[in-house]
Amino acid sequence: MLALAVDPQTGTAMFFSRRIGKGFGDTSDASVEIRDGVFGDLVPIPVRHGSPRRLAPAGKEGFHALVTVRPGLAYAAYRAGAWSAPTRIGEYGTPSLFLIGDSSIQIASDGRREALAIWPTRTGGLAGRWIRLDETPN
Secondary structure, eight states, rough: OOEEEEEETTTTEEEEEEEEEEEEEOEEEEEEEEEEEEEEEEEOOOSSTEEEEEEEEEETTEEEEEEEETEEEEEEEEEEEEEEEOEEEEEEEOOOOSSSOOGOOEEEOSSSSEEEEEEOOOTEOOOOOOOEEEOOOO
């Protein structure tokens, strides 16, 4: 599954990438920025043993991201070529093995500093949280 987001103001895009090595469990996750049609360097995801799930634009060529670290869900912000430290925002899961919990994890943004994260809970409902980035000069 490839998460992709585009900043509607500048056209800068970002996607998650996974490198699979030769050994069992030898994988690493990173993000790649695309600016003016040029692929940038790999920027490692700041969550150890996590799986990047969703991206949304955050304006000024920044991005919001949700990363799962079972059973937790973390948020990180990307700006100026680096990820912020992750912040745990909740726990996710489903009440049954037959439900697909990861597909219900979503993040939506209007392309600015606010985003809405939504995820499934172990009780079978959905949880949500508004996230607002601090104003920082660019």
